Amino acid sequence: MYVIESKGAAIICMLLALVFLGTWPAILAHLERRGRLPQHTYLDYSLTNFLTAVAIALTVGQIGDGKVNMPNFITQLSQDNWPCVLMAMVGGVFLSLGNLSTQYAWAFVGLSVTEVITSSIAVVLGTTLNYFLDDRINRAEILFPGVGCFLVAVFLGSAVHFSNAADITAKLSSLSDSCKDISGADGSSDYREIVSYKDDATDLEHGSKKEEKVRVGSVDYLVELEHNRAIKVFGKSIWLGLSITFFAGVCYSLFSPTFNLATNNQWHMMKRGVPDLVVYTAFFYFSLSFFFIALVLNVWFLYHPVLNLPKSSITSYLKDWKGRNWAVLAGICCGIGNGLQFMGGQAAGYAAADCVQALPLVSTFWGILCFGEYRRSSRRTYVLLISMLLMFVVAVAVLIASSGHRRT
Numbered sequence: 001m002y003v004i005e006s007k008g009a010a011i012i013c014m015l016l017a018l019v020f021l022g023t024w025p026a027i028l029a030h031l032e033r034r035g036r037l038p039q040h041t042y043l044d045y046s047l048t049n050f051l052t053a054v055a056i057a058l059t060v061g062q063i064g065d066g067k068v069n070m071p072n073f074i075t076q077l078s079q080d081n082w083p084c085v086l087m088a089m090v091g092g093v094f095l096s097l098g099n100l101s102t103q104y105a106w107a108f109v110g111l112s113v114t115e116v117i118t119s120s121i122a123v124v125l126g127t128t129l130n131y132f133l134d135d136r137i138n139r140a141e142i143l144f145p146g147v148g149c150f151l152v153a154v155f156l157g158s159a160v161h162f163s164n165a166a167d168i169t170a171k172l173s174s175l176s177d178s179c180k181d182i183s184g185a186d187g188s189s190d191y192r193e194i195v196s197y198k199d200d201a202t203d204l205e206h207g208s209k210k211e212e213k214v215r216v217g218s219v220d221y222l223v224e225l226e227h228n229r230a231i232k233v234f235g236k237s238i239w240l241g242l243s244i245t246f247f248a249g250v251c252y253s254l255f256s257p258t259f260n261l262a263t264n265n266q267w268h269m270m271k272r273g274v275p276d277l278v279v280y281t282a283f284f285y286f287s288l289s290f291f292f293i294a295l296v297l298n299v300w301f302l303y304h305p306v307l308n309l310p311k312s313s314i315t316s317y318l319k320d321w322k323g324r325n326w327a328v329l330a331g332i333c334c335g336i337g338n339g340l341q342f343m344g345g346q347a348a349g350y351a352a353a354d355c356v357q358a359l360p361l362v363s364t365f366w367g368i369l370c371f372g373e374y375r376r377s378s379r380r381t382y383v384l385l386i387s388m389l390l391m392f393v394v395a396v397a398v399l400i401a402s403s404g405h406r407r408t
């Protein structure tokens with residue numbers, strides 16, 4: 001079994017986890033914008049996430065010989081460690097509910113702001129819990145100012161959302177007013193803003209090559225996006241999206257502390273002489289419960305959809321190969337990212353490992369690059385967006401600086 005034994009290696013794990021965990025949300029949001037049902041996407045994603053965890057456990061968790069107090073993954077499967085196993089599975093339930101909620105929140109609030117708010121809540125609550133569970137191995141005088149930076153990012157993220165929503169409302173109002181000026185004809189074509197593409201670049205949003213495309217950020221772009229996407233949001237209250245987002249943030253704040261309890265057994269739940277769960281065993285059970293909850297809920301949503309989504313079925317899901325490769329890639333990214341986060345947290349402390357919750361740095365990059373988020377927005381929106389991202393950069397640096405080193 002491979003064990004992280006140095007602070008430097010733990011930091012590398014956390015930074016790599018940041019990249020992977022910031023990428024999978026962009027992929028799932030990309031599929032929803034192209035019209036794929038979120039139930040189909042999440043089933044593919046959660047299954048691949050679980051298989052990735054199994055692969056990590058059977059490879060990295062089996063490297064070399066185990067120790068008396070740190071047995072290999074397969075050895076632990078037959079041990080009497082069910083109290084901690086159940087704790088790991090509770091963590092998987094929280095993460096599954098959080099990820100499932102954010103998949104619907106992206107449509108209402110946007111990829112960037114959703115990730116900002118959920119991640120910030122997770123750090124403010126989860127890092128505080130992990131600090132005390134980790135026996136205070138992290139430097140509090142550095143750690144908590146970093147948590148404060150995430151808290152500021154919550155308010156900045158909310159401000160960005162409301163500012164961007166006001167920009168969108170103004171654009172749609174201008175379209176409505178313009179159409180009223182043209183009697184007896186559909187004036188929408190007179191207001192389409194077209195950009196010619198002379199190169200052969202592939203359109204990531206639509207997955208095909210186009211000679212001309214609606215200008216990103218324009219009124220027609222917003223209308224076209226609403227027409228194509230799976231979840232229709234026009235006319236719905238922004239408070240619904242924010243409510244889903246805050247619920248997801250609370251779920252995110254609890255999955256890491258429960259995983260911490262599962263691997264370090266601070267509550268002394270297991271019988272004397274039984275080794276604590278190694279990170280790979282806990283990650284396996286964590287991912288198993290993650291997949292089980294995702295399977296149950298999304299099969300239910302196939303036949304009883306929410307938010308006015310169309311009904312589907314198991315047969316329709318199995319036949320839906322459009323975008324399945326992207327959903328599989330998202331599951332692999334999430335599985336690897338979570339595994340690296342837990343490996344780094346086991347060595348440097350789970351409080352410091354919560355720096356991976358700065359994943360909006362990566363998600364926002366993908367959102368702007370691929371989805372045109374915040375294109376042609378107001379100056380106020382841009383100022384708030386830049387301030388929010390800078391706050392995350394500072395927070396990541398501070399949390400990494402606060403990391404300690406757990407004895408193995």
